[in-house]
Amino acid sequence: MPRMAAKDRREALIAAAIRLMARDGVAKATTRAIAGEAQMPLGVFHYCFASREELLQEVITRLAAESVVAARQAFAGAEDPASMITKSLQVFWQGVELHPEEQLVGYELAHYALRQPGMEPLARRQYAEYLEAIEELLSEAAKRLGTEWTAPVPVLARYVHSVLDGLTMCWIVDRNSEHSREVLRLAGEHLLSFIAEPS
Amino acid sequence: MPRMAAKDRREALIAAAIRLMARDGVAKATTRAIAGEAQMPLGVFHYCFASREELLQEVITRLAAESVVAARQAFAGAEDPASMITKSLQVFWQGVELHPEEQLVGYELAHYALRQPGMEPLARRQYAEYLEAIEELLSEAAKRLGTEWTAPVPVLARYVHSVLDGLTMCWIVDRNSEHSREVLRLAGEHLLSFIAEPS
DNA sequence: GTCTATAGGAAGATAGAC
DNA sequence: GTCTATCTTCCTATAGAC
Numbered sequence: 001m002p003r004m005a006a007k008d009r010r011e012a013l014i015a016a017a018i019r020l021m022a023r024d025g026v027a028k029a030t031t032r033a034i035a036g037e038a039q040m041p042l043g044v045f046h047y048c049f050a051s052r053e054e055l056l057q058e059v060i061t062r063l064a065a066e067s068v069v070a071a072r073q074a075f076a077g078a079e080d081p082a083s084m085i086t087k088s089l090q091v092f093w094q095g096v097e098l099h100p101e102e103q104l105v106g107y108e109l110a111h112y113a114l115r116q117p118g119m120e121p122l123a124r125r126q127y128a129e130y131l132e133a134i135e136e137l138l139s140e141a142a143k144r145l146g147t148e149w150t151a152p153v154p155v156l157a158r159y160v161h162s163v164l165d166g167l168t169m170c171w172i173v174d175r176n177s178e179h180s181r182e183v184l185r186l187a188g189e190h191l192l193s194f195i196a197e198p199s
Numbered sequence: 200m201p202r203m204a205a206k207d208r209r210e211a212l213i214a215a216a217i218r219l220m221a222r223d224g225v226a227k228a229t230t231r232a233i234a235g236e237a238q239m240p241l242g243v244f245h246y247c248f249a250s251r252e253e254l255l256q257e258v259i260t261r262l263a264a265e266s267v268v269a270a271r272q273a274f275a276g277a278e279d280p281a282s283m284i285t286k287s288l289q290v291f292w293q294g295v296e297l298h299p300e301e302q303l304v305g306y307e308l309a310h311y312a313l314r315q316p317g318m319e320p321l322a323r324r325q326y327a328e329y330l331e332a333i334e335e336l337l338s339e340a341a342k343r344l345g346t347e348w349t350a351p352v353p354v355l356a357r358y359v360h361s362v363l364d365g366l367t368m369c370w371i372v373d374r375n376s377e378h379s380r381e382v383l384r385l386a387g388e389h390l391l392s393f394i395a396e397p398s
Numbered sequence: 399g400t401c402t403a404t405a406g407g408a409a410g411a412t413a414g415a416c
Numbered sequence: 417g418t419c420t421a422t423c424t425t426c427c428t429a430t431a432g433a434c
Binding site: 030031032042043045046051052 | 426427428429430
């Protein structure tokens, strides 16, 4: 008599893995540790997942999707179209300062995927999704403002993503919120300067 | 009769470790693999280093120092003070596209240090050195131009560092050189806009 | 499906002959 | 100092009883 359906076990293991990786890092998330975190016997792991790598792939996909959803929500929440950009950046940054471990896990998983033969496509997709989400948000913003961007949207999206990604990592290391927020403000204003006057 | 002084062994092992990590990643750089790469018996490792961690600490310090030196050289090489910034960014980027593995190792080591209890200070120092180097370069640039920055130098340095760091990681994943160079150009121009008119 | 027990290997580090 | 052989621990994955 199963206490839990196999499908639910999978979910529980994924959740446990994410929790564990956020706390101790991807390297420490062994099959044993994950099963332990989910309070299941080790043997369970391998009839829910074919291998540790399969679980990690699932985690990468989940986390990337979550991040994209969070970004869209932050964006949709803004009323005043003029401050849409600024507000989204602030909401994103609040998330970073509140849950830096999750961001760190994202980096670790990307590197893991890049180093694992055959898993590079997953890392590529992870980044492609982020970039695409930002592109959509930028296009949406221009549309709502009834204007256009004066630089190619894919380039602007890459710019935004790079600043946020680099700034996040920098803050995770030195926790300098004051300077980080200044950079965020500065980059936000720069981005706004690429909005053409409404025709 | 030693074929090599212990001090030289240390250097050889460090070099082998860096080579190996660039090729296969930090996780694959086990004591066995490093000794093998240096064509030494495993036993050698532990009378050159007290532990694997001690070697990694040494590697982190070396790589950070190298990066800073490279940045200064790129900067010093420019003649025309007006294009100093732009040129430095380009030189940096050439390095990234030529040796992306080294950059990736830098990220991996930073994350390793952050996750290893007691090693966070090393990661902090690594980032602090980068930031400080950029601050010095910015100050030097303003001095040569006979002008000032219209924003705090530490903030500008963090901005530059973040863009470069984030953009590098993004390029390592998707190898989109065209868009990356556009972002670099765009960020460079933005940076130049913070130069006050010479008094 | 479920869990215990274990296979089989690789990791960091050390003991001890030379 | 030098190197071989080995200790101990921890890993992923599986075999096999229930």
